[in-house]
Amino acid sequence: MTKLLMKGNEVIGEAAIQAGCYHFFGYPITPQSELVAYMAKRLPEEGGTFLQAESEVAAINMVYGAASAGVRAMTSSSSPGFSLKQEGISYLAGAELPAVIVNVARGGPGLGNIQPAQSDYFQATRGGGHGDYYTPVLAPFTLQETIELTAEAFRLADVYRTPVILLTDGLLGQMMEPVVFQQSSTPVQTESHNDWALQGTGGIRAPRSVTSLELNASGLEKRNLKLQEKYQLINQSEQQADVYFAEDADWFVTAYGSVARTALSAVKHARSEGVNVGLIRPVSLWPFPTETYRSLCEKTDQILVVEMSAGQMIDDVKLSVNSSVEVVFFGRMGGSVPDPEEIFDVIIENAKGAAKK
The missing domain is CATH 3.40.50.970 (Thiamin diphosphate (ThDP)-binding fold, Pyr/PP domains)
Incomplete structure (x- = not known):
């Protein structure tokens, strides 16, 4: 290809x-x-x-x-x-x-x-x-x-x-x-023929409407309950994450998006220096891959969260591990991109701190 x-x-x-x-x-x-x-x-x-x-x-x-x-x-x-x-x-x-x-x-x-x-x-x-x-x-x-x-x-x-x-x-x-763009053998469905789409009645069915307006409180509550059921299903079915070096990691760095690239480089560098650290990379930010973090809690006592922000994903990490491990943070803001050496230095610093406990 x-x-x-x-x-x-x-x-x-x-x-x-x-x-x-x-x-x-x-x-x-x-x-x-x-x-x-x-x-x-x-x-x-x-x-x-x-x-x-x-x-x-x-x-x-x-x-x-x-x-x-x-x-x-x-x-x-x-x-x-x-x-x-x-x-x-x-x-x-x-x-x-x-x-x-x-x-x-x-x-x-x-x-x-x-x-x-x-x-x-x-x-x-x-x-x-x-x-x-x-x-x-x-x-x-x-x-x-x-x-x-x-x-x-x-x-x-x-x-x-x-x-x-x-x-x-x-x-x-x-x-x-x-x-590389993969050539699919399956034709792409570009138009919907579901019973909700507005595609004209053709004179053979009743008109449809698409709206988020519901003036009746009871009706709007029912609509919200239906939405919440859907969100629960998405949360149960669509969590996605990649984990690197989990087999021997004593603790983990976590990052998403472009920062995960530099974090992975830093993790590889740290491993070459004898630090058994792994990387958790959320692919879906919502639903957040809570189950991945929970499943790894048993083998670690610390997670380092790296973000290009003041710390936002860290809240979801903390909720996922439910205080069972220490969660620490390193971030850059305002368009500043952390480089691998910065993250490596933080990894080494935290590794030394963990060794003293």
Whole structure:
């Protein structure tokens, strides 16, 4: 198979098209603008629909309209623009519409800068808009995995009728790596024929409606209970994580996304120095892979959490281990990317501390 050297943002676009997404609505913002430009070029070639909206708010509501018609639809943005989409994402969740939203995160808060960051974790994993809802969140750490998780995002969206977030950052969006697109022998289903899609009555059935509006309190509670049952099913069925060097690890580092790349390099360096340390890499940030952490608690007394934030995923790690092990933190903020030597130094420092106990 032919390897292609591509930029991360463009990889997402091509992966979405190959997953059967021919409807994209977006607005340019650094560091994800190449994704919008790529879709503007490629979708007309595929007979699809590209529309640059007048704002992020308009883009997410266009996705709502396309998803209502039963087609695979996507939008993308970066942190400030992602914030503007939150109301629309809540509407998608309330109406149980499948869609994929890409966030190529950058430094904040506010306008911040255009450097990579992971400080959108809370917003992505807690349902950043109003109401009781969650969205599945997937976090790739290589561009090849980005292809796989883009396809997975559309699968989750269709299976559970829910918006799904692909959370990357400015580093993954701007870097280039060789990738391979697998040619599937299975035709991609690009339009829905489910009994909820708005595709015209043809004069042979009753009209349908798609809405998140429910003025009756009892009716809205029933709808919320139905959503919570769905979220419980997702939580039970869709946790994903990769674990490295678990067979002999005395304790673990954990990181996701681009930081997991540097953390893995640091872990390998530490192991070459005789430190038996492993790495836990969450692939799904929601549902968080709690079972993976719990299963490893018996063989460790410490987990080092590394993030490009002030510490957000650390809350989920602590909840997962339920105070059974010590959880320590190392983070960089504002678009500063930790390098492998920094993480290595923290690993060695914590290893020495553990040895003294």
